[in-house]
Amino acid sequence: MQPIETIMRTAPVIPVLVIEDIAHARPIAEALVAGGLTVLEVTLRTACALDAIREMAKVEGAIVGAGTVLNPGDLKASIDAGAKFIVSPGLTEPLGKAAIESGIPFLPGTANAGDVMRGLDMGLTHFKFFPAMANGGTPALKSLTAVFGQCAFCPTGGITESTAADWLAIPQVLCVGGSWVVPKGAPDVAAITATAKAASALA
Template identity: 60%
Template sequence: MTITPTQASAQAREICELAPIVPVLVVHDVAHARPLAEALVAGGLPALEVTLRTPAALDVIREMAQVEGGVVGAGTLLTPADVKAAKEAGAKFGVSPGATDKLLDACEAEDLPTLPGVATSSEAMKMLERGYTMLKFFPAEANGGAPALKAIGAPLPQISFCPTGGVSPQNANSYLSLPNVVCAGGSWVAPSDLVKKGDWKAIEELAREASQLSR
């Protein structure tokens, strides 16, 4: 089964609309997967991006995919092999730091809605030309932050974004207030020290605070 870019963007947007923040998760121990996902979902953040940056990542996705109410995706998709492995592990969406034709071909062939990463207006136009209208803006802060994304939105109002990279509780509202931003990706809702300690209540509270950010 295949998915078209238009369908991919529509489905990715639906996932992005579930909450103002998508947790960006780097999980090293699969034993943390289920309680972490349960805490984030209970706090009001159902869309979860598990980055493929650790050996445990695919097993983490498998565990989180079983958590009721959660929608688990795979981040840091770099190759067609990543896409296939993520889909087989149970990922419902994908996120990439950038975008190549080979990667997008694989996502479409695997029927995996994906947020392709862009950093410039030219890259955004290339994705729009292919049919993608829901994109990741990365790395957001390093690329000029909310003012840069606002400027890109002026000539490209048909594109919506999920900014990621340097988004924090202090600047999240500056992004979420933009008309071309649907949600933002952030790692602060699952800090490594709390994950290591297994302080799921504290993580649930951080998620609850993030879920109440206005957009």
């Protein structure tokens, strides 16, 4: 398995995907990979999410992970579905321990200094900053990185195509999570590919 840092450095944007129709999974993955975004986060917010991970994993070049992983049960189900990395909105001791024991690349959510300190106590140094805009935007994250310079972040939540570059300019930000790349509804493959190309050029 690739280290979480390698995954975070693969592309500047990780599309955050809510797949509501399994028939959409593969076309979306193919369009994103064609546009240069190969790291895909499928959130466990829908009934078909685990099946979507399985389908997207069949696309050559795609590195498919599970997001919105809340507990060890979600973790196991995601790994069983073939997830290559795990993203959680927050960090609890049961989930953190289970993820570390599994050996899977893990990107836990943090919102403040206490969250980061809890992660550091577990031996983790790479975090999601979530929800990024609601937590104070780039000024808030810059304040955290001033204290936790040894850590790397993937801000997610409220980031747009027009603001992504501001986040990526922070040295400790290796990538951002973005839901703007794939709008809701039936996928417009050409539009997704074009948006992915623009996002991949943000590096």
